[in-house]
Amino acid sequence: MGYFPILRPRRLRLTKNIRDIVAETKLSVDDFILPLFVREGISEPEPIPSMPGQHRYPVDKIVNAVQEALELGVKAFILFGVVPEVHKDHSGKYAYDPKGPVPKAVKLIRKELGWEPIIFTDVCICGYTSHGHCGIPIEKRGRKLIDNDSTLKVIAKMAVTHAEAGADFVAPSGMMDGMVKAIREALDDEGYTEVGIMSYAVKYASGFYGPFREAASSAPRFGDRRSYQMDPRNALEALKEAGLDVEEGADILMVKPALAYLDVIRLVKEAFPQYPLAAYNVSGEYSMVKAAAEKGWIDEKLVVFEILTAIKRAGADLILSYHALDVAKWLKEGYNPF
Numbered sequence: 001m002g003y004f005p006i007l008r009p010r011r012l013r014l015t016k017n018i019r020d021i022v023a024e025t026k027l028s029v030d031d032f033i034l035p036l037f038v039r040e041g042i043s044e045p046e047p048i049p050s051m052p053g054q055h056r057y058p059v060d061k062i063v064n065a066v067q068e069a070l071e072l073g074v075k076a077f078i079l080f081g082v083v084p085e086v087h088k089d090h091s092g093k094y095a096y097d098p099k100g101p102v103p104k105a106v107k108l109i110r111k112e113l114g115w116e117p118i119i120f121t122d123v124c125i126c127g128y129t130s131h132g133h134c135g136i137p138i139e140k141r142g143r144k145l146i147d148n149d150s151t152l153k154v155i156a157k158m159a160v161t162h163a164e165a166g167a168d169f170v171a172p173s174g175m176m177d178g179m180v181k182a183i184r185e186a187l188d189d190e191g192y193t194e195v196g197i198m199s200y201a202v203k204y205a206s207g208f209y210g211p212f213r214e215a216a217s218s219a220p221r222f223g224d225r226r227s228y229q230m231d232p233r234n235a236l237e238a239l240k241e242a243g244l245d246v247e248e249g250a251d252i253l254m255v256k257p258a259l260a261y262l263d264v265i266r267l268v269k270e271a272f273p274q275y276p277l278a279a280y281n282v283s284g285e286y287s288m289v290k291a292a293a294e295k296g297w298i299d300e301k302l303v304v305f306e307i308l309t310a311i312k313r314a315g316a317d318l319i320l321s322y323h324a325l326d327v328a329k330w331l332k333e334g335y336n337p338f
């Protein structure tokens with residue numbers, strides 16, 4: 001008797017313009033934080049072989065890199081220091097030396113470009129320790145452990161050094177317990193109450209960090225990071241880690257890596273909707289796309305847009321990505337593959 005028409009979702013997909021006005025998720029240049037490597041002891045930008053299109057910058061060339069990105073609309077940057085072996089030791093003391101590459105680079109950026117660029121600094125000692133771990137190894141009851149609490153003292157000093165240099169946000173990535181609390185207290189004690197913390201709250205022990213460790217010469221020289229970074233088999237544990245960092249005073253939370261952890265991004269966003277959530281589209285995710293594109297197996301632009309849109313759709317408000325500059329260019333050109 002009644003009239004039962006076929007229900008037609010396809011109406012909303014008929015033309016590109018219709019798809020555009022009903023799209024739930026749209027990438028914007030405001031979504032991105034561009035990672036930059038600053039290396040001591042080089043005079044020209046140095047290509048990173050495992051990350052095509054990425055470079056390590058000498059301290060005095062970082063301003064150019066930031067300036068170019070600003071012109072394309074990229075506003076936020078995260079700096080990683082790369083130092084020669086002579087500056088590495090057991091406890092990573094050079095990490096809090098104001099003469100290190102990151103503090104120097106931040107000071108130069110502030111001097112030349114003021115406070116327009118938003119500067120995040122990675123706070124972890126793995127690039128500054130002779131053993132490559134994110135914490136200080138000790139012998140305890142006949143075995144080697146990564147000591148949590150002595151490491152907190154070093155990263156708290158590192159955060160203060162970065163704040164003094166002019167960082168907007170420090171970003172602890174070492175997965176030590178209590179790192180956000182230790183850093184918040186140290187920053188406040190020194191009067192840097194306006195400096196924020198973006199915590200790598202949910203960071204997995206991942207195979208996708210390979211190219212980064214080559215870029216930053218920060219691979220562990222013995223063992224692995226599984227006693228501090230999270231087990232990829234766990235999702236609910238992300239709620240514990242994120243919850244602790246919220247209690248300790250994190251301003252922005254992060255899930256890392258992104259692509260194999262979209263479920264975790266969604267889970268954390270739903271549990272803490274009032275906190276900006278960042279996702280780190282890490283080096284291995286970038287390099288896989290680059291490698292397949294070089295072989296002509298995928299359409300790079302299309303795949304990059306699909307991946308980054310998916311990370312945002314999952315719940316990320318911010319995306320740390322090596323693709324950020326390319327995407328900024330493509331967006332400016334009006335590229336939209338959907």
Ligand code: PBG
Pocket residue numbers: 122124126134173174208209210211212213218281282283284
């Ligand atoms: C340092 C750190 C790492 C990354 C960011 N900060 C490496 C690691 O934990 O081994 C990885 C970033 C990437 O792969 O792009 N703790």
